[in-house]
Amino acid sequence: MIHRVCALAAVILFALIFLRLAGGYAERSALRPLAEHYVSQAPIELGVANIVTGILIAYRGFDTLGEVAVLFMVAASVGLLLQKDDAALEETKERRRRPASEIVMTGSRVLLPVILTFGAYVIVNGHLSAGGGFQGGAIVASGTMLLLLADPGARLNAVALSVIESLAGVAYVAIGILGLILAGGFLDPRFLPPGEAGAFISAGAIPLVSALLGIKVGAELSVIINRFRS
Amino acid sequence: MATILPVSSILMVTGFGLSLIGLCGILMHRHLLRIIIGFALFGTGLHIVMVATGYVTGGTAPIIDRALGPAEAGRAIDPIPSALVVTAIVIGFAVTAIMLAYAVRLHSARKTFDIGAFTESKW
Secondary structure, eight states, X not given: XXXXXXXXXXXXXXXXXXXHHHHTXXXXXXXXXXXXXXXXXXXXXXXXXXXXXXXXXXXXXXXXXXXXXXXXXXXXXXXHHTOOOHHHHHHHHHSOOOOOOHHHHHHHHHHHHHHHHHHHHHHHTTTTSSXXXXXXXXXXXXXXXXXXXXXXXXXXXXXXXXXXXXXXXXXXXXXXXXXXXXXXXXXXXXXXXXXXXXXXXXXXXXXXXXXXXXXXHHHHHHHHHHHTOO | OOOSSOHHHHHHHHHHHHHHHHHHHHHHOOBHXXXXXXXXXXXXXXXXXXXXXXXXXXXXXXXXXXXXXXXXXXGBOOXXXXXXXXXXXXXXXXXXXXXXXXXXXXXHHHSOOBGGGOOTTOO
16 A cells, blocks of 8 residues: 555656646757757768768767667677576477468568568668668568567577677777778768768768668667577 | 647657656556566657657758758757667667566566565565
């Protein structure tokens, strides 16, 4: 009882804070100076049409690198937490589920290439329109999820995925160091020509970084999903 | 476009409401998975609030294309909260994955998801 009352009190206090915050909020009618600078300068400086991608990969690139590191640590610690001893592994092999029905198998076979293609499209269009490495990587991983749901016995090549993911990470840092040597600083994508904003090959190294991020995030999320299988 | 309620206010109220529902879920439930869902809802609500603060009246997506020429960049919304939320979503995913992994471990130790069964770590 006392627990419920305390919980209710905490929720009400939070509600009061939120009410004050929401009450004091007024919609802005103009951009803040920093946002103004990003929106007007990013297409000129970087040649990137999607400002959000420009901020993520160029202006706040270090942040994104840290985020990728967080994902890597999550994959590692989920693996540590969910590692199975050999007995449990044998037990899982024993009770093989019966195969999914024809409809599920055919459906997943038809949908999987479409999902992966769409993921690749979202990844490589990150600098042009809504999309980018993280979003596309998540779509690719949702394809993995479908595969594992439709066929629980399917084996993912976890070693290959780890190798791909590590290589993508190394290439990402290498691009960052190239930016340090050839352009203004670490993770500066301007060592490749910016090109014309809106063209497919433009925005310096941003599409390259975006693709690497997509590969890395897709592989990492697939590994995490694979680990959660019982 | 003179609406009675601006779209960002609607979003903000929705986001805060979702956060409160998540908080209720965290504090009131005993089932570990429901608590984790509560955390996810709490985070999602705050993401919606953050995106809402970036809205500029009459603004459109900050993508320079046919709809938004380079000259009229002032019509774009603030891209910084959007970029921050992309980061926050990934971190939220990471936290959820870790919580779920711990829940699986706890379940394999005690064969239950009831948080009341895990008492020895209380001080």
